[in-house]
Amino acid sequence: MKIAIPVDKESKDTDVCTSFGRALFFLIYDCESEEGQFLLNDAAKMTGGAGIKAAQIVVDSGAKVLLTPRCGKNAADVISAADISIHKTIHKTALENITAFLADELDTLDEIHAGFHGA
Numbered sequence: 001m002k003i004a005i006p007v008d009k010e011s012k013d014t015d016v017c018t019s020f021g022r023a024l025f026f027l028i029y030d031c032e033s034e035e036g037q038f039l040l041n042d043a044a045k046m047t048g049g050a051g052i053k054a055a056q057i058v059v060d061s062g063a064k065v066l067l068t069p070r071c072g073k074n075a076a077d078v079i080s081a082a083d084i085s086i087h088k089t090i091h092k093t094a095l096e097n098i099t100a101f102l103a104d105e106l107d108t109l110d111e112i113h114a115g116f117h118g119a
Contacts, residue, residue: 003101004063004084005094006054010038012018012095020068020075021050027094028061030101051075058084066096067106076112 006023007014023098026117029036037057039061051071057077058066066079067085079086087106089097100106 001031001065002061003031003065003067003098004061004062005029005067005089005097006041007038007094009097012036012098013093014078015092016067016069016089016097017095020066020070020071021054023054026054026058028063029094029098049074051078052078055079065101067094067101068109071109071112073112076109 003084005027006017006020007027008017008024010025012027023041024044025041027036027038028110039057041054041057046053046091052074056074058079059082064084066084067089069089071086086109087101090106090108093099093101
């Protein structure tokens with residue numbers, strides 16, 4: 001299983017980005033190999049539609065889980081349509097959140113916001 005996490009640096013020890021669509025990278029962590037790869041988020045600098053484009057990057061990565069502090073409705077719709085579960089991060093770093101998810105300590109993200117359109 002692969003886990004996607006929005007981050008601003010290419011490191012498992014970096015903080016989780018608070019803005020899903022505006023993260024500079026996505027860490028794609030493979031639970032079987034325990035390896036991570038970083039995908040550039042081309043949507044980060046878009047003036048609109050960043051969440052949808054970022055969501056498509058996550059879908060295309062093959063991830064089955066997204067760990068994020070928040071997510072807009074349009075992005076969440078794309079993620080959900082691909083049967084990817086969304087869980088709310090509670091820790092500072094990507095690695096801490098991966099560990100928490102694997103220990104079944106992260107709740108499903110139920111608070112989907114309208115998005116920050118045009119931001």
